[in-house]
Amino acid sequence: MPTKTIVFGLVTFLHDLFTAVWIGGLITLGLSVMPAIKKILGKGPETKKLMDTIQKRNSVLVYTSMIGLVLTGLLQANRTSAFLGLFSLGNTYSAVLAVKHILVIAMIAIALYRSLALANTATPKQERLKKILMMSNIVFGIIILLLSGIATALSSSIPAI
Numbered sequence: 233m234p235t236k237t238i239v240f241g242l243v244t245f246l247h248d249l250f251t252a253v254w255i256g257g258l259i260t261l262g263l264s265v266m267p268a269i270k271k272i273l274g275k276g277p278e279t280k281k282l283m284d285t286i287q288k289r290n291s292v293l294v295y296t297s298m299i300g301l302v303l304t305g306l307l308q309a310n311r312t313s314a315f316l317g318l319f320s321l322g323n324t325y326s327a328v329l330a331v332k333h334i335l336v337i338a339m340i341a342i343a344l345y346r347s348l349a350l351a352n353t354a355t356p357k358q359e360r361l362k363k364i365l366m367m368s369n370i371v372f373g374i375i376i377l378l379l380s381g382i383a384t385a386l387s388s389s390i391p392a393i
Contacts, residue, residue, distance in 0.1 A: 240311065247304035251380075254297035255373035257290055262366045280354070291347050298340055305333075312387040325386040332379040335372045342369050 266283060273279040309315055314325035319334075321327045342365050350362050 240308075243304050243307045246300060247308060250297040250300035250304065251377070253293050254301070255377065257293060258366070258373055259370055261286070261290065262370050287347070294343060294347075298343070301336070314387055325383060328379050328383045328386065332376055332383065335376050335379070339369050339372050339376070342372075 265286065269279055269282060273282065309318070312325065314323055315329065316322040316326040319330045321330055346362055346365050350358055350365075
């Protein structure tokens with residue numbers, strides 16, 4: 233197997249792993265873990281302490297994944313001749329990637345705002361905002377996964393089904 237193929241396979245694997253860690257973790261945390269904790273423990277200070285601890289530990293994985301996604305994404309960018317440049321709308325493939333990248337930037341901004349600006353907040357209004365931002369990132373993450381699938385289909389030489 234050619235070295236380029238092995239390297240591209242490794243870069244793709246890492247990109248997929250970082251995506252799974254960040255978006256998969258976000259979906260699991262937001263739709264499963266946090267609601268279950270609130271259901272069992274209620275909304276008291278121990279619940280907040282547990283959720284803050286989980287999110288703090290998870291943030292290391294998220295920040296690592298953000299950096300990893302940017303680096304592996306840059307390495308993947310020129311893999312297909314359909315790629316016309318970052319934020320290019322010159323063809324369908326590049327337009328799909330442009331939208332995907334805009335959503336990734338929005339997700340990063342939201343994640344940083346939630347973890348840095350709202351880290352030590354406790355008012356009901358701020359907690360509600362944190363939840364809305366998390367749900368927004370879940371939706372953005374799912375849309376990004378859809379756009380990734382579309383981009384892969386567009387770059388493939390296999391005819392559409």
